[in-house]
Amino acid sequence: MRRTVTLRLLAGLSATAMGAAGLVALTTPQASAAVGSATGFASRNGGTTGGAGGQTVRATTGTQIHAALCNRASSSTPITIHVEGTINHGNTTKVSGSSCNTAADVIELKQISNVTILGVGNGAVFDQLGIHIREASNIIIQNVTVRNVKKSGSPTSNGGDAIGMEANVRNVWVDHVTLEASGGESQGFDGLFDMKNNTQYVTLSYSILRNSGRGGLVGSSESDLSNGFVTYHNNLYENIDSRTPLLRGGVGHVYNNHFVRINESGINSRAGARAKVDNNYFQNSKDVLGTFYTSQAGYWQVSGNTFDNVTWSSRSGDTNPAGPNPTSNTSVSIPYSYRLDAASCVPSIVRETAGANKGIRTSNGNCTPTNPTPGPTNPTPGPTNPTPGPTNPTPGPTNPGGTNLSIGAGSDGSSKASGTSYGDVRDGNMSTAWSPSGTTGSISIKWDAAKRISRVNIREASGAVGNVRGWRLLNHDNGAVLASGTTAGVISFSATTLRKVTFEITSASGTPRIAEFETYA
Structure with a gap:
């Protein structure tokens, strides 16, 4: 049985912050913090459960989101934040507390863990306001829209990234979100979904990324090779110039995505990255796979993809497309089960399931969308498509942290x-x-x-x-x-x-x- 209680009086806030935050309602702990269970690499390394088992808070402003984080018993106390309405610069201020480290003009998930942000009701829109994940773990973001985040011009937020992760981030599941911009770097925008500086075990699923110069990257430079283990599946990339995604080092699994109007370059595997690219549908696009803008090669394993009106550049200098007839130049072992739709039905499946406010529908692996089944347990694994050959040992439930004992040895x-x-x-x-x-x-x-x-x-x-x-x-x-x-x-x-x-x-x-x-x- 559910009961509604009141968040304890926003302890530690100033009078101004309390007035801005308003009243935040809680419910007793629920069976599941998010809809469904994490897939892909986010299901590894101990799994990604977000705020499961914790209290549920309702927020209609960015300040209320920060207040909810700051009023937990600790920075790791599980919490689910149900968000409805438009979150923007006008209603997002810094809130202080012992369990948070927030900032104005950005949703700051910094030095925390065990959090779910879930769009509810008529929808949650983060307007010109990015979500920044730093030194954090076990985070779920589901059923929200983030749009028009700028790094130059006015207003600016999060370095221009819709969702950005950096500095020792682990286990993030971003699902059924819509990330969009209104132009490229010259218009003030940056990446829609960026990871750098030791970010690992991330999944982006059933989401829409569109109308941007840059879809997203893994690794900020050719020397930032501490990132990896990222899954991208059942997403729509539409009208993106490049980086769908850009992979520097590490392993990326890209399957059952629909790529439409990729204008300059698509999956850019470089600096030793290895991408497994399965059953995607590439349409009306250019140079959708290869190594671009660098002499440091990356690698790929391809199978089951459809290339519909895709053009390919000639190889020259630092332009090294995989086509016009892409073939594998590495093999990649995937340590989890997953269902593959045939590439031919990917456009229709993605159209019916991807993005915010679509009912959090998924595919059953047989080209049929299904309604969500809430609950804390993982779904029964269906038919899987593992890569033959030896696999790496399953990572343990904790991440490298604390003291590196090799220093001084x-x-x-x-x-x-x-x-x-x-x-x-x-x-x-x-x-x-x-x-x-x-x-x-x-x-x-x-x-x-x-x-x-x-x-x-x-x-x-x-x-x-x-x-x-x-x-x-x-x-x-x-x-x-x-x-x-x-x-x-x-x-x-x-x-x-x-x-x-x-x-x-x-x-x-x-x-x-x-x-x-x-x-x-």
Whole structure:
């Protein structure tokens, strides 16, 4: 049974902030904070549940959203915020509290976790106001519209990103949203959906991105390679110049999307990124897949896509399209189950399901839209399309955090290429790296006294991301294999006490370059 109570008197707010915030209603904890369950990479790394199990707050202004965050018992107390109406600069102010870190003129989800923002009623529109996610985890944004966010001109918000994530962000599910602009960079707009500076385990699903110069990116530069594990599925990209998306390093899974009027370049895999591109429908577009505007190549695995009136540029300089007959140049293992609609029905499915205020409908994998089933449990997995071959170990429920135990430790290895050092993997500097003298070899972190570790993060250097194709992680003290896989990155395993841990490269597509070998308790 539900009961309505009143949010405790907005403790800690000034009189001005209290008046601006108004009264926020709560309901008792509900069975599910969002509609449905997270899909794609957002379902990994312990899953993305947002505010499930917490209280539900109603907000009609940005100040009320901030007030709801600031009045939780802690920054991790689960909460669902039901939003209705137009959120804009005029009604979004900074609110202070021990469980939040907010700012005016932007919806700030900073240094917090376990939050759902859900559009309800007649709809939620964030007008010229972006949503900024920073140093945060377990966030769900569902059934909202974000439009016309500017980085120049007036008013400005969130660096011009409709939704932007940066700085150690984990597990974000953005679902059934509409993200739109009214032009490109010259008109003051930037990206619709951007991730940078160590953002991982993100899914964008059943959404519309349109009328923008830039759809979105993963990685702010060729040296920002700490991001990845992003899924894009059942989205509409319409009238976008480029970045649908741009991937720098990491792994992206792009399936069952409808791309219409991609004007300059589409999926831009570069700087060692690996994209799995399945059963998408590309229409009336140009250069929808490839490596563009850089000499640092990316990779792709393609299957089941339809190219309808797609034109392709000739390869020249830093323009390297995958077409006119795209073929795979890598393989990508996907660690979760997913349903694939045939590309031929993707336009109709996306038209009926994608975007805000569509009833949060989804596809059943048989080209038929279905109504949502609220609830806290995951749906029963249906037919899956896993990539054959070995998969990487499932990431653990926590992210690398706390103290990197490699800093101040010792290191050695099997060999080192000229100009590299074993110490380069424990100096906290991504611009230095160790390489073996050949394409295989091992590198170790060691301590004078035994350490208990359960996670490592193998970070490949810029220009060499994806070179490692096979590896084993060893307890060097006794030779036990802690984990094995095919893709470098975060590796979780049963907590082990040891004095030396070894990363052994068993196969590679080029010379490996390991910038950092991080270890965590």
